[in-house]
Amino acid sequence: MSDQYLLSRQLDHLAELQTRYERALADNGYDSLLIASGAAPYRYGDDQAWHFQGYGPFLHWTGLAGQENAWLWVRRGEKPVLWLYQPVDFWHASPSLPEEPWQQFIEVRSHQEKDVPDLENTGRLAVIGDPACLGGAPGDHNPDELLRAVEETRVHKTGYEIECLAFANRAALRGHRAAREAFLAGESEFGISLAYQLATQQREADAPYHSIIGLNEHAGTLHYQYYDTKAPARPRSLLIDAGVRFRGYCSDITRTTPGEGEGRFGALVHGLDQVQQRLCDMVKPGVDYIDIHRKAHQGVAALLSATGMVSGLSDDSMVEQGVTRAFFPHGIGHYLGIQVHDVAGKPTAPPADAPFLRLTRKLEEGMVVTIEPGLYFIPSLLQPLMEGALAKHVNKSMLEELRGCGGIRIEDNVAVTGTGARNLTREAEL
Numbered sequence: 001m002s003d004q005y006l007l008s009r010q011l012d013h014l015a016e017l018q019t020r021y022e023r024a025l026a027d028n029g030y031d032s033l034l035i036a037s038g039a040a041p042y043r044y045g046d047d048q049a050w051h052f053q054g055y056g057p058f059l060h061w062t063g064l065a066g067q068e069n070a071w072l073w074v075r076r077g078e079k080p081v082l083w084l085y086q087p088v089d090f091w092h093a094s095p096s097l098p099e100e101p102w103q104q105f106i107e108v109r110s111h112q113e114k115d116v117p118d119l120e121n122t123g124r125l126a127v128i129g130d131p132a133c134l135g136g137a138p139g140d141h142n143p144d145e146l147l148r149a150v151e152e153t154r155v156h157k158t159g160y161e162i163e164c165l166a167f168a169n170r171a172a173l174r175g176h177r178a179a180r181e182a183f184l185a186g187e188s189e190f191g192i193s194l195a196y197q198l199a200t201q202q203r204e205a206d207a208p209y210h211s212i213i214g215l216n217e218h219a220g221t222l223h224y225q226y227y228d229t230k231a232p233a234r235p236r237s238l239l240i241d242a243g244v245r246f247r248g249y250c251s252d253i254t255r256t257t258p259g260e261g262e263g264r265f266g267a268l269v270h271g272l273d274q275v276q277q278r279l280c281d282m283v284k285p286g287v288d289y290i291d292i293h294r295k296a297h298q299g300v301a302a303l304l305s306a307t308g309m310v311s312g313l314s315d316d317s318m319v320e321q322g323v324t325r326a327f328f329p330h331g332i333g334h335y336l337g338i339q340v341h342d343v344a345g346k347p348t349a350p351p352a353d354a355p356f357l358r359l360t361r362k363l364e365e366g367m368v369v370t371i372e373p374g375l376y377f378i379p380s381l382l383q384p385l386m387e388g389a390l391a392k393h394v395n396k397s398m399l400e401e402l403r404g405c406g407g408i409r410i411e412d413n414v415a416v417t418g419t420g421a422r423n424l425t426r427e428a429e430l
């Protein structure tokens with residue numbers, strides 16, 4: 001896919017956005033909408049600001065994640081206007097603007113102030129964004145119904161968005177390959193993070209989320225957030241969950257690598273990988289995402305039984321009695337887009353057997369989801385199992401041995417097509 005082709009699709013994306021926004025505005029009785037990109041807040045009691053990543057709807061139009069204090073005005077029947085904050089400032093640089101076709105579709109103006117720009121002929125106006133940045137803006141601030149309608153415009157990705165997500169996958173996989181090599185060469189979590197950043201040419205702060213890089217037991221903390229600077233004496237496993245942001249769009253990929261000589265753990269990684277690919281094959285229009293989550297529990301049960309970690313219980317009863325939840329406590333995934341956990345996934349609450357599931361909708365063409373089953377050895381979840389009524393079914397010595405490997409997660413990004421799915425991660429691995 002050439003850059004030219006990708007950019008040519010950007011104009012179609014914007015035309016589609018204009019249509020979707022005009023409908024959302026009309027349905028909610030508004031004539032125009034001002035979107036604030038936002039600004040990084042300062043740390044409490046300090047003169048240092050948090051690292052900035054802009055507000056979703058602003059990125060949806062512009063792809064500009066680093067533009068603070070910018071404003072985008074979307075109007076029914078008129079060209080959108082973008083005010084970029086470009087003060088004369090010898091302390092900070094203004095981010096440069098890439099030459100891209102969207103500038104034909106949006107009128108760009110320079111703005112010296114952080115405040116709301118002067119607007120004329122707004123009609124009935126709504127303003128959305130971080131309330132901390134909206135002070136003094138006219139119109140209705142963050143009206144609920146309109147916000148929901150704006151979020152809904154992000155659910156079905158345009159062709160351009162899917163290509164951006166595919167690009168973000170290809171870029172992240174370069175990092176995953178480098179991370180794996182660094183692990184096998186004996187690097188620490190910190191060293192692996194540097195290898196990832198170098199290969200992706202992305203600094204940690206610009207990543208869509210804090211990269212999760214866990215060696216050994218750390219792989220069993222779902223959102224492990226530190227980087228040890230010293231490698232363990234015996235590197236047994238690497239779990240890396242890391243993505244790249246490209247023109248605003250995120251990838252969210254997890255790979256698990258066994259250390260040298262970890263045959264049993266390696267077989268489990270292979271087994272979960274096969275389960276994960278079967279789950280990815282379920283993705284198509286009309287499928288209830290919750291059913292993929294439930295199928296994942298069946299797959300984990302089958303693995304627990306095939307390896308002898310749990311015996312004397314059928315797969316169904318392992319799921320019903322919560323055994324699989326002790327090994328796989330999170331949801332099967334979520335929407336992916338401008339935000340790593342993209343919006344509008346939970347119009348209804350998740351069911352009681354999947355409390356952490358972030359997506360409860362039926363799949364439709366254009367949705368992009370993650371498929372990320374896991375199998376972990378988490379002491380606080382396994383302890384009750386090993387000491388409770390089902391203790392006799394659990395192979396404690398095997399669990400003890402595997403505990404030092406932490407756990408496994410395998411995560412791909414999958415786009416729903418008209419008839420099935422496109423696995424944006426696996427296609428880039430080939």
Ligand code: GLY
Pocket residue numbers: 209241252340372411
């Ligand atoms: N990287 C966070 C997640 O997989 O949801």
Ligand code: MN
Pocket residue numbers: 252333334370372411
């Ligand atoms: Mn994810």
Ligand code: MN
Pocket residue numbers: 241242252253254411
């Ligand atoms: Mn992830």
